[in-house]
């Protein structure tokens with residue numbers, strides 16, 4: 566194997582394994598087929614890089630067991646391709662190969678795999694925009710934090726690299742998503758809970774019948790949330806009750822998810 570040569574695709578590796586090496590008496594060719602775990606392989610064989618591979622060299626250094634070994638070792642495929650009893654990094658020729666950053670293999674045989682190597686910094690390492698950041702596979706929209714979270718629900722970025730953005734990510738449910746505290750992710754939409762009849766004061770708090778949603782203001786005039794209008798408790802969301810033509814809560818259970826009842830008003834707690 567020439568240094569720098571990329572590992573062959575799995576199908577090629579399987580074909581090399583099947584076609585190049587002698588199958589010992591009593592063994593069956595299927596033993597070298599693709600696998601997902603050791604249990605899929607016969608006794609004495611291991612699932613290495615997706616291929617059933619005997620856990621000890623079966624080519625033999627004397628060449629006697631390999632009728633037609635491959636000329637060169639294919640590095641990083643978990644197979645002793647040239648049947649000399651040495652596999653991948655056990656072969657000096659594999660040392661110094663180009664490190665590929667998303668294959669789970671120590672291609673250059675320096676003891677470090679993929680993002681663990683500085684050469685992979687900012688290279689793609691996984692789905693949904695994951696990049697090698699700070700020597701591990703991280704999420705670029707999250708600054709490489711150890712536990713990626715959808716840290717902003719209004720930045721248009723899939724911060725946690727799960728393929729879902731802002732209110733489209735259930736992690737943002739009830740979180741701020743626009744200007745001001747009253748814009749919240751309710752379902753997949755960003756709504757103003759101070760003025761939206763179907764999400765009045767909190768996600769899912771639906772003003773029934775003729776009830777409308779209007780803002781609640783603090784003493785300083787700052788809008789804090791919304792409340793439904795009513796002329797009977799029957800117009801109020803869920804278990805809220807009507808008082809002075811405004812629906813209100815008596816307990817947290819009268820409010821939406823992630824909310825508390827404070828002074829008769831459902832509010833999101835920071």
Ligand SMILES: [Ca+2]
Nearest residue numbers: 665670672679
């Ligand atoms: Ca690699």
Ligand SMILES: [Ca+2]
Nearest residue numbers: 671673675677
């Ligand atoms: Ca390496």
Ligand SMILES: [Ca+2]
Nearest residue numbers: 717722724731
């Ligand atoms: Ca985001």
Ligand SMILES: [Ca+2]
Nearest residue numbers: 725727729734
């Ligand atoms: Ca996301």
